[in-house]
Amino acid sequence: xxxxxxxxxxxxxxxxxxxxxxxxxxxxxxxxxxxxxxxxxxxxxxxxxxxxxxxxxxxxxxxxxxxxxxxxxx
Numbered sequence: 001x002x003x004x005x006x007x008x009x010x011x012x013x014x015x016x017x018x019x020x021x022x023x024x025x026x027x028x029x030x031x032x033x034x035x036x037x038x039x040x041x042x043x044x045x046x047x048x049x050x051x052x053x054x055x056x057x058x059x060x061x062x063x064x065x066x067x068x069x070x071x072x073x074x
Contacts, residue, residue: 001068003053008044011053014070015040015060034060 012022012032020032020040028044040059043052057067 001065003050003064003068004071005047005050006053006071007046008042008048010071011042011048011056014067015042015056017070017073018060018062020060 008030012020012030015032019034020038021034022030023033023039024031025044030042030044032040032042038059038061040056042048042056048056054064057064060067062070
């Protein structure tokens with residue numbers, strides 16, 4: 001299944017379901033962190049490119065399918 005085109009809010013919302021919370025913002029990027037201390041950088045773009053989204057998913061320690069399931073949860 002191909003990754004959808006998402007905006008930064010949708011990505012942060014999906015990551016929040018896995019315990020990631022925004023900890024700071026640096027210029028046009030939001031840094032989210034989970035309880036284990038894993039940091040993920042999310043660009044504040046209205047359309048995040050699929051290649052960038054795949055990098056975000058990898059930074060979060062997720063697979064593409066796990067991330068898609070988070071999106072489907074609502």
